[in-house]
Amino acid sequence: MAKMIDSIFKLYLTIKIDRIETKIAFLKEYQPILIDTLKEKNDKKLQKVALKHKHQLLPYAIQAGHIDDYALEAKALEIKKVEDQFYWHHRALKQALKRNNNQTAYDSKFALLTSKKNDAIQAIEASYAVSSDLTTAQKAYHLVVEKQKIEYAKVKAKLEEQYVTFSTNKKRLLDEKVSYLNKKLEIALAKFNHYQSGINSLDEMIDQDTILKLDRLSMHFGGLKAVDELSFSVKKGEIFGLIGPNGAGKTTVFNCITRFYKATSGQIFYRNRLNEPLNLNQFVVHNVIKEGIVRTFQNVELIWELPILENLLVAGHTLYRTGFFGQLFNIRRIRREEMIMRQKALKILSDLDLLAYQYAYPIGLPYGILKKIELARTLMVNPQLIILDEPAAGLNDAETDNLALTIKKIRDEYQATIFLVEHDMGLVMEICDTVCAISFGKKLAIGTPKEIQSSQIVREAYLGGE
């Protein structure tokens, strides 16, 4: 009974810790975006004011003889406008002449047009001429400049003050909230550790530096033993490769880990973000991702009716904290969450050089890109363990080399453990730290790539014995 109460408390605490952590992450990601948005807005406002002043000043500057590049440009633009206008008139007249074939009647019209054009250009040039009374014009010019300087400084000071108060307020609020939440988190973690040390018997089953451990896992489909008493363990932070001939049961192992199949017998142990040992057999398929296990599929399984960016947002589904009614009424919180998730998705896309595809639909994109998008999708949930099912299948050599680099980059930058099944031996031997070879559901050998390459049993499994 006491044990049961303890485990209920533990469940409550994990939920609480999860909530506090997401809140802190939310605050830390949201506040800088808010402050940056204000800064950009202010910059735009200032630019607008400066442009307005320039327009105001232009006639005074011309009269006072300060004809700078801007004035010249404005003049050229106006003249070009007039010339363009008359060019089309001219062409229309020419066309009409072609149709009517009456040269004498049109001669006068052409003359009128040219004289009109010259008048218009002269008028523009006159408006850009220096004033005859230069001293008064210069005085007026300086007056306006002084006035504008004061106005500009005023606006700038006001905006800056607004920005400073806003940002300091927000930062202060953030610090207060985060320190408060951190205190709460500490208390919750202390309690959690207390309970964990008390009741967890799983702790002996899986080592501290191991992330995933299969213990005599079996999966039978009727009489067919797809996986037969398989056991191995994956260390934290390594790239682990699972190889084997066709039909060896590699994908079945993946499906057992991600709970698509319910294993016939055997245990799967896993250590999550809080270093808490878990038995994956107790999880439902859609809850596995909450513990940080993400997978890709052998055939690309993207959502074809959504653009790439929203495909990534679907992967972040478990991170949203707003409930259905919040989404129904589109409250502020869901809009903020959406904004942050979009930022996160865009960051991942730019990390993997996919930013150009963000608005594209998956239909019609090259296969290599689709595979990469699936890889990007796994990164949305801050994964602990990424399970890749034949990432290089159907890729050409250049794409495979690129993929090897990407996988290494993901391991280093996102601190995730990678567990992959692959047929491309070049890729496996290049990137994996540990390789496990299986055949007909049974383990043949496990070790570094070199050991596997020199193993006699593995060779026999692939090429056949004598």
Place this chain on the structure above:
Amino acid sequence: MMLYSVNRSLERKTKLHQILHHPYFGFFALGFLLLFVQFLRITGVNIPITVLRGLGLTMIYIIIALGFSILLGYAGLASLGTAGFVGIGTYLIGYLTNAKGYSISMILVIGFLGAIAIGTIVGFISLRIEGLYLGIITLGLSEILNEVFKNATAITNGTNGLLMNRIVLFGQYYQFNSNTIFIAIVFILILVMVLTLNIMKSPTGRAMLAMRNSESAAQAMGVSVLKYRLLAFIIATVYAFLGGILYMTYIGFSIPTTWNLAFSLFVLAAVIVGGSQSIAGVVLGTFMIFGLDLAVFQQITFFQENPDITFILNGVLIVVVVMFYPGGLARLLINLKFKITNLVKKLMKKWKAYKYGEDD
């Protein structure tokens, strides 16, 4: 920190541009148009009552079809039980008002709770059965409900139909005034469209689409199939109940023969013809299937003499749209827009060549 295209809204030029490009603009425009028609009628312009009645009914059917479009277009579940659920809504309000004198707010609450209960039951059925078979099961359910409507004479008044000519609001009885109810329906329609768009664009809508496209991918991404199937059915049922309640308040009469298979199929056809994933498409499709007949054809003497011709027209429309535009009228409209802009560009070019001559 680098910002990725978050501030696109700042680049928009004018306030008017912002308003015109707001996602809710179309809904409010449609609402104002309908209110304007009603306003004309009140001020004395001679608009036939049947036209208004047709528009009002079409609006109610749009609400029902929107719920169905979430079910079909987003969750990918085909149901033929719509008629039964709408029927329950009509009899619920009819019975509770006539016999018990419940106020309409109370009835709405009871209706929502009932819809949630029924939606949950059908949702659980949908976990085991998919596709056509789900359609058959829901069809059977609808037919059972229809038989219940016919035989539970104490509540539904059997095949004679149930009459309701007053509603209770704030403890008082009110006679019907179809003008005010029309206006109320317009506002409810706008609200429903806004909420539906919110659902479609939210993580919930995306999760449903993910489920429809690839169930295993959705599960691997943490989408619970049970939760979202139930949710889709609950939304569709709530909308159907709301439609039924509005129908009874507007028409005041409900008869079992209305809630037959044909009605369910017409709703399905409206959503398919319009385009199951766009609100504009659903509105257009519903107008094509229901509204044209109710509000336009019934004014023309030829159709008054041969009322069955509208069925043939509807059939031809469905066949043509499904054959040539699987995306529905919404897709057709988008294509048409592109074609028209291209045509205008071409014509402008020709006109220029005529007036100014060929390029030098």
